[in-house]
Amino acid sequence: MKNRLKVLRAERDWSQADLAERLKVSRQSVNAIETGKYDPSLPLAFKIADLFDMAIEEIFKQD
Amino acid sequence: MNDKKDQAGQPPKSEIPPSLKRYLWRIAIFMTAYMAILLGGLSLKNSANPPEGLFAYALAIATALPICGVFWTVFRLLVEMEDEYQRFLVAKQIMIATAVTLCAATLWQYLNVYDLMTEGPEWLGVIWLVMFGLAGGIVRWRP
Numbered sequence: 001m002k003n004r005l006k007v008l009r010a011e012r013d014w015s016q017a018d019l020a021e022r023l024k025v026s027r028q029s030v031n032a033i034e035t036g037k038y039d040p041s042l043p044l045a046f047k048i049a050d051l052f053d054m055a056i057e058e059i060f061k062q063d
Numbered sequence: 064m065n066d067k068k069d070q071a072g073q074p075p076k077s078e079i080p081p082s083l084k085r086y087l088w089r090i091a092i093f094m095t096a097y098m099a100i101l102l103g104g105l106s107l108k109n110s111a112n113p114p115e116g117l118f119a120y121a122l123a124i125a126t127a128l129p130i131c132g133v134f135w136t137v138f139r140l141l142v143e144m145e146d147e148y149q150r151f152l153v154a155k156q157i158m159i160a161t162a163v164t165l166c167a168a169t170l171w172q173y174l175n176v177y178d179l180m181t182e183g184p185e186w187l188g189v190i191w192l193v194m195f196g197l198a199g200g201i202v203r204w205r206p
Binding site: 024025026028029032033038040041044 | 146149
């Protein structure tokens with residue numbers, strides 16, 4: 001699954017650690033999601049979407 | 064955007080997650096108990112009057128129980144971990160350790176069937192724990 005997490009984070013000038021703290025996950029989790037090594041669970045995907053005030057499909061797209 | 068303002072009211076984030084702290088405490092307790100029981104048991108076994116009968120059974124089981132506690136600790140970590148990605152990595156670690164241990168046991172079993180090896184890896188628990196440790200590096204290197 002592709003995602004726009006890195007772009008959205010960069011637009012807000014957040015580091016991976018900043019985003020991780022906001023999502024209450026580890027920095028490694030943010031890195032793994034951004035690099036496509038890990039697809040988040042539905043609850044975490046909703047949390048990410050809520051944080052950026054966007055719909056899930058605006059952030060995550062099928063390959 | 065101001066990070067400090069956004070995080071106002073949130074508790075300061077701990078460096079070590081609570082689940083990992085509990086894991087480390089439990090491992091320390093079980094390993095200390097294991098060392099104490101093992102050293103005590105071995106000194107009794109090597110004494111002039113080694114334990115026999117029910118007492119020997121009790122001593123053997125008492126030595127194994129803290130190691131069972133270590134396995135319980137690892138599985139509790141999997142249940143209690145707050146971070147889903149870290150939990151995913153620990154699940155993969157457990158799968159690798161279990162697969163290698165079962166392969167070793169199966170291999171030994173058939174070597175035994177063909178009378179090629181009469182003594183095999185008896186310390187399967189130890190193999191599992193060593194593999195669990197090694198798999199930790201593997202899954203973080205190639206998740």
